[in-house]
Amino acid sequence: MQIVHSNRRDIGDQAWVGEDAWVVGDARVRENASVRDNAFVGDRTDISGTARVDGNASVFGDATVSGTARISGDAEISGTASVSGSAWVYEEAAIGDASSIDGNSRICGRAKIGGHARVDEFAIVSDRCRIGDRATVRGHARVGDSAIVSGSAVVDGRARIHGHAEVAGAAQIGDDAVISGNARVAGQAVVRDDQKVDSGTRA
The missing domain is CATH 2.160.10 (UDP N-Acetylglucosamine Acyltransferase; domain 1)
Structure with missing residues (x-):
């Protein structure tokens, strides 16, 4: 000791x-x-x-x-x-600034959480993702594969964000939505149910 x-x-x-x-x-x-x-x-x-x-x-x-x-x-x-x-x-994850990790959430695979971001409930953030600003990831959401969630965006339900996708601004992603393939969802966009965004920008 x-x-x-x-x-x-x-x-x-x-x-x-x-x-x-x-x-x-x-x-x-x-x-x-x-x-x-x-x-x-x-x-x-x-x-x-x-x-x-x-x-x-x-x-x-x-x-x-x-x-x-x-x-x-x-x-x-x-x-x-x-x-x-x-x-x-x-697994080399980094949690900093004034961020909050709670519930049964898992942060791994060199993921970085900063700003005033919050990860809660059963959410999993992995594989070099970045969660920042005042973003929230909760529910059974999964964020992986170098994705970015920032601004005041909320990812919840069973949503999946991966494939270098970015969710920013005040975007709301939930239910069984999937954002992937370098897609960018920002502004006031709402993606719910089983919608999929796999390229381009939705704002």
């Missing part, structure tokens, strides 16, 4: 910090939370509940990890980002 500058009182009685894990700065590991393997927790982060940080994961800045959330692999959580509920962030 490597504890540098962190007051021992910031490591709870029931918390667990592994032999090779790092807890530095003013970081707090409370309740039944654990920091394992080669994980790094620093700055003013707060790890609580039964949350787990393991692998080579890093959590720093003013980030919080709580509930039964898990941060693993080479994932990175920074800024004032919050990961809670039963969310799992892994």
Whole structure:
């Protein structure tokens, strides 16, 4: 266990910090939370509940990890980002700024979440996607294959965004809609039901 500058009182009685894990700065590991393997927790982060940080994961800045959330692999959580509920962030995914990951969502495959973006419920974001600004991905939505969701766009239901597609502006994508193949959906566009957009722009 490597504890540098962190007051021992910031490591709870029931918390667990592994032999090779790092807890530095003013970081707090409370309740039944654990920091394992080669994980790094620093700055003013707060790890609580039964949350787990393991692998080579890093959590720093003013980030919080709580509930039964898990941060693993080479994932990175920074800024004032919050990961809670039963969310799992892994495989070099990066969560930053003031973004929020909650519910049973999964963020993986080098996906990047930033701005004030929110990923919630059972959503999965993977494969080098970027979610930013004030965008929301929720429900059972899936965003993959280098897709981008930004602006104040909302992707929900069982919608699928992939194939380098982009959803921006105040677009609303839901139900069983599919956006793929370099398509761009922006502005006030609404794509619902089982509609498919696989090329061009819809605004």
